[in-house]
Amino acid sequence: MKKDKRFQAWLYGESDVMDNILExxxxxxxxxxxxxxxxxxxxxxxxxxxxxxxxxxAEQKGFYYLYNVVAVVSCIFLIGxxxxxxxxxxxxxxxNPRTTEMVGRYVEHGVEETGAVNIVAGxxxxxxxxxxxxxxxxxxxxxxxxxxLLRLDRKNTRKGFEDYYAIRGERFHDISKxxxxxxxxxxxxxxxxxxxxxxxxxxxxxxxxxxxxGAVIGAGMIxxxxxxxxxxSDRVFTKRLTAWVTFGxxxxxxxAKGYVFFTGANHLENHxxxxxxxxxxxxxxxxxxxxxxGLVVAFTMFGFYSLFMRGSVGERGDSR
Amino acid sequence: xxxxQNFPLFTIVLSLxxxxxxxxxxxxxxxxxxxxxxxxxxxLVSCVLFYTIExxxxxxxxxxxxxxxxxxxxxxxxxxxxxxLIFLIVMLCSVLGGARFIDLDLDESKVNLxxxxxxxxxxxxxxxxxxxxxxxxxVFLEILTLTSCGVLIVRELGRTTLAAIRYMIMNLLGSxxxxxxxxxxxxxxxxxxxxxxxxNIAELCxxxxxxxxxxxxxxxxxxxxxxxxxxxxxxxxxxDTYSYATPTSGAVLSSLxxxxxxxxxxKVYFRVIGIGVFEQMPLKAILLVLGMxxxxxGSVSAxxxxxxxxxxxxxxxxxxxYIYMGIGLGGTAGYTAALFHILAHSVTxxxxxxxxxxxxxxxxxxxxxxxxxxxxxRDPSTGFFFGAAGFSMIGIPIFAGFSSKxxxxxxxxxxxxxxxxxxxxxxxxxxxVLNALYFxxxxxxxxxxxxxxxxxxxKHGVLYKISMSTLIxxxxxxxxxxxxxxDLIEKGLGMFG
Numbered sequence: 001m002k003k004d005k006r007f008q009a010w011l012y013g014e015s016d017v018m019d020n021i022l023e024x025x026x027x028x029x030x031x032x033x034x035x036x037x038x039x040x041x042x043x044x045x046x047x048x049x050x051x052x053x054x055x056x057x058a059e060q061k062g063f064y065y066l067y068n069v070v071a072v073v074s075c076i077f078l079i080g081x082x083x084x085x086x087x088x089x090x091x092x093x094x095x096n097p098r099t100t101e102m103v104g105r106y107v108e109h110g111v112e113e114t115g116a117v118n119i120v121a122g123x124x125x126x127x128x129x130x131x132x133x134x135x136x137x138x139x140x141x142x143x144x145x146x147x148x149l150l151r152l153d154r155k156n157t158r159k160g161f162e163d164y165y166a167i168r169g170e171r172f173h174d175i176s177k178x179x180x181x182x183x184x185x186x187x188x189x190x191x192x193x194x195x196x197x198x199x200x201x202x203x204x205x206x207x208x209x210x211x212x213x214g215a216v217i218g219a220g221m222i223x224x225x226x227x228x229x230x231x232x233s234d235r236v237f238t239k240r241l242t243a244w245v246t247f248g249x250x251x252x253x254x255x256a257k258g259y260v261f262f263t264g265a266n267h268l269e270n271h272x273x274x275x276x277x278x279x280x281x282x283x284x285x286x287x288x289x290x291x292x293x294g295l296v297v298a299f300t301m302f303g304f305y306s307l308f309m310r311g312s313v314g315e316r317g318d319s320r
Numbered sequence: 321x322x323x324x325q326n327f328p329l330f331t332i333v334l335s336l337x338x339x340x341x342x343x344x345x346x347x348x349x350x351x352x353x354x355x356x357x358x359x360x361x362x363x364l365v366s367c368v369l370f371y372t373i374e375x376x377x378x379x380x381x382x383x384x385x386x387x388x389x390x391x392x393x394x395x396x397x398x399x400x401x402x403x404x405l406i407f408l409i410v411m412l413c414s415v416l417g418g419a420r421f422i423d424l425d426l427d428e429s430k431v432n433l434x435x436x437x438x439x440x441x442x443x444x445x446x447x448x449x450x451x452x453x454x455x456x457x458x459v460f461l462e463i464l465t466l467t468s469c470g471v472l473i474v475r476e477l478g479r480t481t482l483a484a485i486r487y488m489i490m491n492l493l494g495s496x497x498x499x500x501x502x503x504x505x506x507x508x509x510x511x512x513x514x515x516x517x518x519x520n521i522a523e524l525c526x527x528x529x530x531x532x533x534x535x536x537x538x539x540x541x542x543x544x545x546x547x548x549x550x551x552x553x554x555x556x557x558x559x560d561t562y563s564y565a566t567p568t569s570g571a572v573l574s575s576l577x578x579x580x581x582x583x584x585x586x587k588v589y590f591r592v593i594g595i596g597v598f599e600q601m602p603l604k605a606i607l608l609v610l611g612m613x614x615x616x617x618g619s620v621s622a623x624x625x626x627x628x629x630x631x632x633x634x635x636x637x638x639x640x641x642y643i644y645m646g647i648g649l650g651g652t653a654g655y656t657a658a659l660f661h662i663l664a665h666s667v668t669x670x671x672x673x674x675x676x677x678x679x680x681x682x683x684x685x686x687x688x689x690x691x692x693x694x695x696x697x698r699d700p701s702t703g704f705f706f707g708a709a710g711f712s713m714i715g716i717p718i719f720a721g722f723s724s725k726x727x728x729x730x731x732x733x734x735x736x737x738x739x740x741x742x743x744x745x746x747x748x749x750x751x752x753v754l755n756a757l758y759f760x761x762x763x764x765x766x767x768x769x770x771x772x773x774x775x776x777x778x779k780h781g782v783l784y785k786i787s788m789s790t791l792i793x794x795x796x797x798x799x800x801x802x803x804x805x806x807d808l809i810e811k812g813l814g815m816f817g
Contacts (some may be wrong), residue, residue, distance in 0.1 A: 003729065016592075034489070060400075081536065082500075084536070084538075085504060085533060085536040085537065085540075089507050089508065089533060090507065090508070096510070098509065098520055098523075099507070099508075099509070099510030100508050100510065101510060102389065102390070102511060103510075104692060105389075105390060106390070112773075113386070117739070126384065126386075127383055127384070127386055127390055127391055127392070127453075128391075128392050129383070129392070129393045130383040130384070130394075130453075130456055131392065132338070132454050132462050133457050134444075134447065134463060135454065135459055135463075137336055137339070137440060137443070137463055138462045138466065140339075140340065140462055141437070141440055141463055141467055141470065142466055143468040143472040144343070144433055144436055144437060144440075144470060145437075145466055145467075145469060145473070146657055147430075147433060148430055148437075148470055148474050149435055149473050149481075150436075150474055151428065151430070153427035153428075153429050153476075154427050154428075154477055155427055155476045156427075174652075204500070209563055220676055232651060234710035241663070244344075246340070247340055247343060247344055250340045251337060251340055251341075254333050254336050254340070255333075255337075257333075258333040259383060260331065260384055260385070261329055261333075261382075261383045261766075262326060262329065263385075264382055264383070264384045264385040264386075264391075265325075265326070265329070265381050265382045265383070266321060266326070267321075267323075270385060271610035305697070315389045
């Protein structure tokens with residue numbers, strides 16, 4: 001019945017089905033004119049500033065011409081140097097005891113010593129676990145830097161953000177209102193999560209691991225929130241959850257590896273079982289560490305997306 | 321194995337954990353926590369220092385269950401422990417001395433994130449000092465790069481954001497070149513641990529012709545690190561970066577971060593390339609010339625600056641030049657002078673960057689020289705601290721700056737009586753005069769009478785005074801007992817090679 005009425009209303013031109021779906025630009029002509037005037041004014045100011053004049057002077061003197069020439073020449077020189085350096089390197093696949101000694105040892109004894117069939121996982125999370133500990137903190141640091149730069153606060157306000165888009169004459173097109181996006185995402189997101197979890201948990205036995213699995217899960221989270229809007233995703237991935245998950249994962253990582261380093265260097269017994277290579281519970285600490293790294297990667301990726309889109313992570317979900 | 325040998329590991333893991341923990345704390349609590357744990361770190365590192373002095377040798381510490389060539393390692397000797405100790409003291413004093421400005425400049429919701437970055441930076445510094453593996457050095461270099469960009473943008477001014485973007489581009493270029501160098505070296509030697517690398521390189525370089533690839537890798541790596549530390553042709557990012565950041569950031573970036581890169585470079589020369597091979601390369605002469613260029617041009621730019629922080633930043637470029645000049649002179653005396661100057665400069669420069677905002681505060685929040693007239697009289701304690709640091713920069717006896725200039729001169733005499741000696745002496749004399757010109761001019765200006773005779777209304781906290789006095793005390797110790805420190809540095813260099 002109701003649908004019928006809407007159809008009639010549309011037929012007689014009383015309403016528009018695209019209401020709330022297609023956004024109309026509601027800015028009146030006057031404000032538009034005013035904005036244009038402001039932009040013109042700002043541009044004029046910039047053009048007449050001291051810095052701009054010095055740029056013009058430099059341009060007249062041919063500085064930028066020279067600059068480009070020097071840049072191109074130095075790039076070509078650097079390319080030449082690097083090619084020469086590469087041509088001096090040992091050939092790929094060459095039998096050279098110096099360069100193959102380490103690799104041979106990892107390939108031959110890696111599985112037995114780390115308990116992981118995937119030698120790469122054994123290498124990054126056991127032989128060279130200290131580097132990976134640093135690497136996961138690099139990601140965390142990047143998240144903190146982006147948070148500092150983009151999270152809305154007293155100085156970094158939403159108004160400035162919207163003004164920018166108003167001046168550029170662009171508006172957000174909220175993709176989450178589209179039916180195609182929603183329906184496809186409803187099918188796709190569970191699959192992506194499942195695949196991500198598989199890659200994450202299978203890191204010690206095959207290609208995969210924390211970084212790649214985390215990236216897949218993070219992509220799933222981004223698609224989920226893009227399709228269903230931040231209102232829904234905020235209810236799941238709240239600010240507090242993000243904070244606790246990153247904190248827990250990184251703390252676990254530091255503590256677990258600290259324990260291994262401590263026992264290893266002091267020649268104490270390490271109580272973590274290696275498991276049979278090939279089983280899901282194998283590789284000692286590799287699986288839990290993969291999970292920790294994966295969580296950090298996933299939440300970092302989602303945090304980037306959320307911060308770039310609207311300047312906060314799960315803020316609304318927290319206030320409820 | 322003594323329990324103290326675990327302490328380097330504890331410093332790294334504790335700093336990383338503290339960084340992550342601070343995201344969960346409120347701003348004020350985060351600061352208190354940071355101060356407490358930095359004190360713990362200082363205690364741990366001093367234990368390591370005394371332990372290594374007592375045993376007279378360095379120790380390696382296996383990171384994991386796998387012994388040397390297969391696993392990862394850290395290593396502690398006198399040099400690392402001494403630098404760790406002084407760097408941590410400077411870090412703690414910078415945090416305490418600039419705490420009020422952190423609260424003023426930053427949004428309340430982001431204060432705890434600032435301490436997160438500071439703690440991660442400490443972790444990266446400690447790891448770079450202790451590391452015995454060149455790739456671990458690269459990973460923590462990345463953390464250092466990112467955190468230093470973070471402590472810049474945190475003020476959220478247009479200028480700091482712009483400066484941070486520029487800083488980031490230059491730094492990423494530097495990191496990329498460093499990584500390229502590491503990759504080339506890895507390809508040549510098949511190892512990432514420093515000692516096996518050195519063995520393989522020595523073997524390679526014994527046959528002529530193989531030297532080129534090593535020299536190229538080393539050249540790329542050196543360019544990368546010199547961009548990051550701001551050696552002369554790459555110093556133009558310095559003034560903007562240091563002068564508009566919040567004082568603690570300016571102090572930490574100029575006195576610790578750029579020095580960490582230089583320390584890593586010296587470590588690469590000694591432990592990866594081997595100092596014998598390095599001394600044969602033409603790279604040394606290039607570093608010497610660029611260092612001297614940095615000294616002269618940095619000082620001239622500082623003389624022309626209209627803004628006290630820009631002047632100090634340009635003088636930083638000159639001081640980095642000194643350090644590279646020391647490396648370029650070579651010989652134990654040259655490296656000792658360079659390393660001593662790293663300590664002297666980090667203690668002095670942090671003091672300068674922490675005092676100038678207070679002087680500005682007493683002069684209507686302006687850092688321009690013309691407004692600073694008489695600020696030292698309006699705010700006597702800050703004026704005193706600034707004056708002490710200025711004297712050290714000029715090189716007045718009993719301060720650290722004097723001892724380091726003396727060491728450079730001695731190193732130049734040691735390096736042989738040729739063109740180097742004359743050039744270095746001329747540059748040293750010229751730069752001392754220039755230094756004296758711009759610092760004495762500044763001192764006269766801030767201590768001369770002005771129309772504005774009001775006293776500053778801002779009460780300085782006790783912690784600010786204590787931290788500034790500590791920095792001056794360390795500075796005086798470096799100046800008065802320089803032989804103790806040079807002995808330690810020489811001992812540490814002996815353990816390095």
